[in-house]
Amino acid sequence: MLSGTLQTMNNMSHIEILEGKKIYFASDNHLGAPDAKSSKPREKKFVAWLDEIKEDAAAIFLLGDLFDFWFEYKTVIPKGFTRTLGKLAEIADSGIPIHYFVGNHDLWMNGYFEEELGIPVYHKPQEFKLGSKLFFIGHGDGLGPGDKGYKRMKKVFISPFFKWLFRWGHPDIGMRIAQYFSVKNKMISGDDDATFLGEDNEWLVQYSRKKLNENHRDFFVFGHRHLPLEIQLNESSKYINLGDWIQYYTYGEYDGNNFTLKTY
């Protein structure tokens, strides 16, 4: 039976939360980093978490950088991540909606999650009505002021020419280049320093405040910072950063009224 119903009203998706059900959020697993072997225990922990939350999940939101690098060729996807993909397939098949937002490390998704797993993939932030509250949800890269170098790189990364060029290279070479730029060079990450800059200097806080001037939202939920953060923007709005599954193993739990950051 469907535990959460999804309907679209005024272009905004609405998920109902039945009594006792919850909506879960996680981001920034960076599976595959720094190498396949050392990321395996983190992957197992994540899969164990998915296994637990599926019992009362009305929906699951994954906010990006699940993979440290992901590139879909026309007929080929990267090796590995079998346990994660299998668990996501099982949960989605059971009728629990999963929503995926690409991060800056896995923005080259191209239909595999939709077709193989039945999971919608978003390349930009989206608004949802979850229960009775308004959510603004995204990975969080390239939003707000600053991060100019990354914003320039992102334009290149998402350009059809770059993707065409990459697709025509041998995947073994492509993956090796990607590994270099992701783990060693940090070019894909942009500014990824996980130190709190202070409320007024956090780009996503500034971005959320600006968005609040246009419209009310109850919660702004992002990943990308690799820092669990919960910041009150005004009397009725909160900015939440989900942290990561490298250092913090944090996730968001929303019961229809309260949003709580928890550690697994």
Ligand SMILES: [Mn+2]
């Ligand atoms: Mn990340």
